[in-house]
Amino acid sequence: MSSEASEFDPDRIESYKFPETTYTYSERDVALYALGIGACARDAVDVDQLKFVYHEKGQKFIQVLPTFAALFSLGSLPGGLDLPGLKYDPRLLLHGQQYIELYKPLPSNACLKNIVSLAGLHDKGKAAILEIETKSYDKDSGALLCMNRTTAFLRGAGGFSKSSHPYSYSNYPKDNVPSVKIPKGQPFVVFEDCTQPSQALLYRLSGDYNPLHSDPTFAKVAGFTRPILHGLCTLGFSVRAIVKCICGGDPNLVKCISGRFLLHVYPGETLLTEMWLEGLRVIYQTKVKERSRTVLSGYVDLHGLSSSL
Ligand SMILES: CCCCCCC[C@@H](O)CC(=O)SCCNC(=O)CCNC(=O)[C@H](O)C(C)(C)COP(=O)(O)OP(=O)(O)OC[C@H]1O[C@@H](n2cnc3c(N)ncnc32)[C@H](O)[C@@H]1OP(=O)(O)O
Numbered sequence: 453m454s455s456e457a458s459e460f461d462p463d464r465i466e467s468y469k470f471p472e473t474t475y476t477y478s479e480r481d482v483a484l485y486a487l488g489i490g491a492c493a494r495d496a497v498d499v500d501q502l503k504f505v506y507h508e509k510g511q512k513f514i515q516v517l518p519t520f521a522a523l524f525s526l527g528s529l530p531g532g533l534d535l536p537g538l539k540y541d542p543r544l545l546l547h548g549q550q551y552i553e554l555y556k557p558l559p560s561n562a563c564l565k566n567i568v569s570l571a572g573l574h575d576k577g578k579a580a581i582l583e584i585e586t587k588s589y590d591k592d593s594g595a596l597l598c599m600n601r602t603t604a605f606l607r608g609a610g611g612f613s614k615s616s617h618p619y620s621y622s623n624y625p626k627d628n629v630p631s632v633k634i635p636k637g638q639p640f641v642v643f644e645d646c647t648q649p650s651q652a653l654l655y656r657l658s659g660d661y662n663p664l665h666s667d668p669t670f671a672k673v674a675g676f677t678r679p680i681l682h683g684l685c686t687l688g689f690s691v692r693a694i695v696k697c698i699c700g701g702d703p704n705l706v707k708c709i710s711g712r713f714l715l716h717v718y719p720g721e722t723l724l725t726e727m728w729l730e731g732l733r734v735i736y737q738t739k740v741k742e743r744s745r746t747v748l749s750g751y752v753d754l755h756g757l758s759s760s761l
Contacts, residue, residue: 460580460612462573462619464537470568474591475527478561479514481658486517488655489688490645500701501692516558517695518706519688522550525586525600526660528566533582533604540580540609543664543674546716547683548581548605552709554598556590563591571601575619580609585623631712632735632751639726643693644741647681649720655685681717686748690738693725698734700758711750715740723747732756 486504487493495501502508503515532542565588572583586600601624613619648654652665660682663670671679691709699705717723722741727734737749 459539460609461537462612462614462621465535465573465582466570466621468535468537468570470529470570473528473530473566473568475524475564475566475588476562477523477564481523482514482516482520482560485520485523485658485688488651488658489517489519489685489692490647490651491517491692493648494646500696503701504703513560515703516560517688517692518554518558518703518709519552519684519691520558521552521554521588521598522600522602522684522687523659524564524566524588524598525550525584525602528568528586528588529584533584538582540606543670544607544609545662545664546605546607547603547713549583549601549603549712550684550687550709551601551603551711552598554707554709556595556597557704558597559590562597564597565589565591569623570621571624572603572622573619574621575610575613577610577618578607580606580612582606583622632710632749634737634749635728635730635735637728640729641697641727643697643725643727644722645689645693645725646722647685647689647717647719651685651719652679652681653719655682655688660684676716676718678718681719681721683713683748686713686717686723686738687711689723690725690736690748690750691752694727694734694736694752697727698729698758698761699754700760702758705754705756705758706752707755708753709750710752711748713748715745715747717747729757 483505491501491504567587569585571585574581582604584602588597665679724739727736732754734752739746
């Protein structure tokens with residue numbers, strides 16, 4: 453793994469005003485996204501999944517999976533993380549965490565106004581952690597639909613603190629962080645799903661064209677034997693499992709999603725999502741079956757439980 457020099461000016465990064473952006477999507481994007489996170493991959497007539505890719509039973513609109521909202525965060529940064537005062541090696545960037553609050557059911561097509569701000573910046577010595585907050589408003593009604601907090605883990609970019617105290621800035625309360633304690637008891641339910649060898653090539657068409665997920669040479673420089681899966685694709689698989697197993701297939705029961713990416717996933721690997729129910733909170737962890745390693749953990753808060761539970 454090689455690295456290019458990184459250079460940080462935390463004051464410049466903190467004072468940067470992100471431009472307001474527009475993000476438009478259609479039902480085609482919604483269906484393509486659902487296929488990208490494995491909906492209907494094993495069963496093309498799955499009664500819980502077909503509504504995410506097709507106007508099942510004459511339904512007027514294709515339904516939207518809650519993690520679709522995560523696309524708005526990358527979509528609100530057309531220039532990527534090209535910010536004044538932030539010089540880092542993009543080949544060493546990893547997605548660290550994703551936090552999503554949903555305030556309204558997501559429409560199957562919309563034109564959004566995105567307001568972006570810096571949510572956090574931390575010096576971890578070997579790495580820098582950058583957190584970006586995106587608030588997405590429906591342009592027509594002005595309604596706030598959702599908020600994303602996206603964490604980038606920039607390997608090799610730490611050590612920029614000017615004092616002996618490691619630099620750390622956050623604009624949100626500490627109890628909002630995605631770390632969870634996995635319960636000791638048996639999970640309430642476990643869901644097994646296979647990613648396809650071509651999963652990342654399909655998922656990237658939803659807007660994350662980072663070559664880490666498609667280019668073998670780039671992946672090797674980044675420290676992997678081959679291209680890895682997008683973190684948000686793994687999160688999509690996990691939350692889709694929760695919607696299926698706990699929400700009776702109803703995507704609108706999901707209120708808030710939190711996940712920390714613990715280890716990379718190779719496309720083609722099998723994901724086991726273990727879920728524990730604590731009131732209206734689902735604590736989950738996702739493991740790669742072939743390597744017996746946990747790759748993602750977090751929680752999903754619900755408005756209510758499915759009557760079928
Ligand atoms: C704005 C848009 C940006 C996002 C764009 C995303 C673009 C995508 O195309 C990119 C991707 O999808 S990459 C694929 C998905 N992500 C991954 O595979 C990463 C998996 N995780 C890892 O490899 C390690 O956890 C790793 C390497 C992340 C950390 O492991 P270690 O180096 O062993 O870290 P560790 O020593 O345990 O901890 C050091 C400090 O960092 C904090 N931390 C650890 N993991 C974190 C994570 N995942 N997210 C955020 N913070 C994390 C630790 O808490 C620790 O801090 P402290 O010392 O204060 O406790």
